[in-house]
Amino acid sequence: MSNAILSSRALAKSYLSGDRCIEVLRGVDLEVAAGESVSIRGESGSGKSTLLNLLSGLDTADRGALAWADGPALADRRAEFLGMVFQAFYLIPEIDAFQNVLMAARILRAPGAAERARAKELLARVGLAERATHLPAQLSGGERQRVAVARALMNSPKLLLADEPTGNLDEHTGDAVIALLLDLCRETGTALVLVTHNVAHAQKTNRQLFLREGKLSHG
Amino acid sequence: MPWYLYLALKQLFPTGRRFPFFTAISVLGVALGVAVLVISTSVMGGFGHKIREMTVDTQGDVQVRGDGLIETPAEVQAQLAKIPGVIATTPFAEGPVAIMHAQKPQFPALQGIDVTRVSQVIPLARYVHPAGALAELDDDSIILGSQLALALGARVGSKVEVASPLAYEKFKRDEIFLPRELRVVGYFEFGHQALDTSVALVTLRAMQDLYGLGGGVHGLNVKLAPGLDPDAMTARINAALPPAARLHARSWLDLNQDFLFVLQFERNIMFFLLMFIVVVAAFSVTSSLLISVVRKTREIGLLGALGGKPRQVAACFCFQGFFIGVAGTAVGLALGFGVLHVRDDIVEIFTKLTQSEAAMLRFYQFRHLPSYTDPNYLVAIVIGTIGISTLAGLLPAWRAAKLKPVEALRSE
Ligand SMILES: Nc1ncnc2c1ncn2[C@@H]1O[C@H](COP(=O)(O)OP(=O)(O)O)[C@@H](O)[C@H]1O
Numbered sequence: 001m002s003n004a005i006l007s008s009r010a011l012a013k014s015y016l017s018g019d020r021c022i023e024v025l026r027g028v029d030l031e032v033a034a035g036e037s038v039s040i041r042g043e044s045g046s047g048k049s050t051l052l053n054l055l056s057g058l059d060t061a062d063r064g065a066l067a068w069a070d071g072p073a074l075a076d077r078r079a080e081f082l083g084m085v086f087q088a089f090y091l092i093p094e095i096d097a098f099q100n101v102l103m104a105a106r107i108l109r110a111p112g113a114a115e116r117a118r119a120k121e122l123l124a125r126v127g128l129a130e131r132a133t134h135l136p137a138q139l140s141g142g143e144r145q146r147v148a149v150a151r152a153l154m155n156s157p158k159l160l161l162a163d164e165p166t167g168n169l170d171e172h173t174g175d176a177v178i179a180l181l182l183d184l185c186r187e188t189g190t191a192l193v194l195v196t197h198n199v200a201h202a203q204k205t206n207r208q209l210f211l212r213e214g215k216l217s218h219g
Numbered sequence: 220m221p222w223y224l225y226l227a228l229k230q231l232f233p234t235g236r237r238f239p240f241f242t243a244i245s246v247l248g249v250a251l252g253v254a255v256l257v258i259s260t261s262v263m264g265g266f267g268h269k270i271r272e273m274t275v276d277t278q279g280d281v282q283v284r285g286d287g288l289i290e291t292p293a294e295v296q297a298q299l300a301k302i303p304g305v306i307a308t309t310p311f312a313e314g315p316v317a318i319m320h321a322q323k324p325q326f327p328a329l330q331g332i333d334v335t336r337v338s339q340v341i342p343l344a345r346y347v348h349p350a351g352a353l354a355e356l357d358d359d360s361i362i363l364g365s366q367l368a369l370a371l372g373a374r375v376g377s378k379v380e381v382a383s384p385l386a387y388e389k390f391k392r393d394e395i396f397l398p399r400e401l402r403v404v405g406y407f408e409f410g411h412q413a414l415d416t417s418v419a420l421v422t423l424r425a426m427q428d429l430y431g432l433g434g435g436v437h438g439l440n441v442k443l444a445p446g447l448d449p450d451a452m453t454a455r456i457n458a459a460l461p462p463a464a465r466l467h468a469r470s471w472l473d474l475n476q477d478f479l480f481v482l483q484f485e486r487n488i489m490f491f492l493l494m495f496i497v498v499v500a501a502f503s504v505t506s507s508l509l510i511s512v513v514r515k516t517r518e519i520g521l522l523g524a525l526g527g528k529p530r531q532v533a534a535c536f537c538f539q540g541f542f543i544g545v546a547g548t549a550v551g552l553a554l555g556f557g558v559l560h561v562r563d564d565i566v567e568i569f570t571k572l573t574q575s576e577a578a579m580l581r582f583y584q585f586r587h588l589p590s591y592t593d594p595n596y597l598v599a600i601v602i603g604t605i606g607i608s609t610l611a612g613l614l615p616a617w618r619a620a621k622l623k624p625v626e627a628l629r630s631e
């Protein structure tokens with residue numbers, strides 16, 4: 001498929017736990033088109049995080065193939081190709097919200113005026129223009145996750161992987177974060193893979209998938 | 220600035236924190252080690268320097284002695300004067316005597332000096348009071364060590380009686396013996412206890428009379444041109460002296476080699492032991508950085524996910540150790556030199572509090588705490604401290620670099 005931003009074939013992953021081998025993923029086929037949003041649901045421990053880690057290239061599959069856009073999944077390309085949001089926010093506590101967003105760019109190159117402007121703009125877009133100079137400890141959970149979303153979008157990725165981004169938030173705040181995430185992805189044409197337990201959140205995406213017994217299925 | 224240096228600085232000085240405790244404590248730990256190193260090696264160096272200076276000031280650069288008495292000192296002086304690098308020579312005779320004043324006896328070493336020439340070799344006048352007393356010294360007068368004068372209760376103008384072991388010979392032969400009466404024209408103060416309590420100066424003539432030496436002397440002090448190596452010059456002098464004369468030159472370095480060796484050895488051992496203060500401080504830096512790595516496991520995982528490379532993550536922690544080393548060295552040097560600057564006040568307060576002024580003087584020989592900072596030690600302190608601190612960051616850095624992003628992000 002020409003406009004597939006991500007495609008995986010028969011991804012398999014198992015873990016050795018003591019002398020038992022747990023087959024977590026048993027052949028996952030997934031194609032995500034540019035700008036498309038996909039949700040993945042599944043029971044706790046069904047392997048959703050494992051799958052996202054394979055898709056992001058943070059972890060390697062035992063078997064199967066993975067491609068990003070028009071090339072292979074390489075660790076060196078990751079930071080420019082995709083952004084990640086997690087259940088925990090993983091903000092760096094010593095630096096303020098603005099610097100946390102900018103950090104994504106800083107790791108790739110010394111940030112210039114363009115990067116600073118973009119970080120400011122993203123913070124404004126997630127509704128935290130006034131909180132740019134606040135440290136993570138001075139922000140609420142929802143605000144921290146919004147900083148994390150801005151950071152994930154900092155390098156204008158083609159794909160955003162979100163692993164239960166509302167898992168640590170109350171319902172109301174979670175709804176707001178999901179709405180923001182979907183809006184931002186739509187505006188910027190970023191594809192989204194959203195792992196969630198929340199049916200309402202899942203139903204807002206273009207496609208809803210289930211992870212069950214190591215495989216993805218529709219509906 | 221690369222991101223890992225930026226982050227290292229931010230971890231040392233977190234945004235919005237007015238006082239970075241971890242950094243301050245770590246820097247202070249290293250600084251204390253550096254300060255103690257600077258102070259102790261400087262004071263030790265000061266003692267060494269002072270002792271060297273005094274040795275040269277009292278012995279000259281080179282001393283020439285014979286197997287016995289040198290009967291013709293003028294001849295030897297003429298021979299020495301021909302050697303290039305020899306600026307001046309002065310003869311001396313020496314030996315213990317009994318000095319009496321107001322029924323108080325003392326038994327110092329008496330030095331007979333050539334008043335007209337001594338100042339060309341040994342800067343005696345600098346230590347003699349009142350000024351000009353050295354010029355006044357004649358065959359019927361004496362200059363006492365300051366502490367000796369005190370012990371005798373003698374002042375300038377007092378008359379003291381001096382008797383040499385020659386008196387004992389005369390007693391045995393039932394001859395009549397009268398001690399020689401000398402007038403005190405001044406006193407000298409080297410600030411060195413041993414010299415100030417047990418040495419007195421007379422003219423060479425007076426000493427030769429007291430000891431019955433005739434025209435003989437015990438040796439000659441030699442002054443060298445500045446900048447010449449005393450040992451090399453000594454070898455040259457020995458080669459130039461006729462073997463038949465049975466004369467031996469020794470440099471002050473050689474004359475005091477045991478002592479100088481002990482001095483240097485003590486300083487090196489001290490340096491080595493005190494360096495452990497820095498090592499201990501570095502261990503505490505290692506442990507706080509290790510704690511920081513464990514506490515930040517998930518953030519480190521995230522940095523990896525954002526494209527940070529393991530060696531960059533390692534550099535972030537290594538740099539923190541390096542920075543603490545540099546800052547600790549700077550603060551430590553300032554602290555060390557600051558304390559050295561007011562060292563006399565500190566010693567004064569300390570001795571007053573413990574009422575140990577007299578004991579201090581007796582044991583440490585000097586009135587003022589001397590200080591000399593050897594640049595070699597300074598360089599060793601700076602390089603050693605920064606090196607050790609950077610090493611302290613290495614273990615945490617290695618731990619951080621080893622973290623795999625997936626596992627780090629999973630960790631609770
Ligand atoms: N590093 C690992 N070592 C051993 N087992 C693992 C490891 N990572 C995940 N697992 C196991 O794989 C299964 C799937 O985990 P995960 O992908 O985190 O599930 P989910 O995100 O769907 O809750 C779980 O049973 C978990 O215990």
Ligand SMILES: [Mg+2]
Nearest residue numbers: 048049050163
């Ligand atoms: Mg999970």
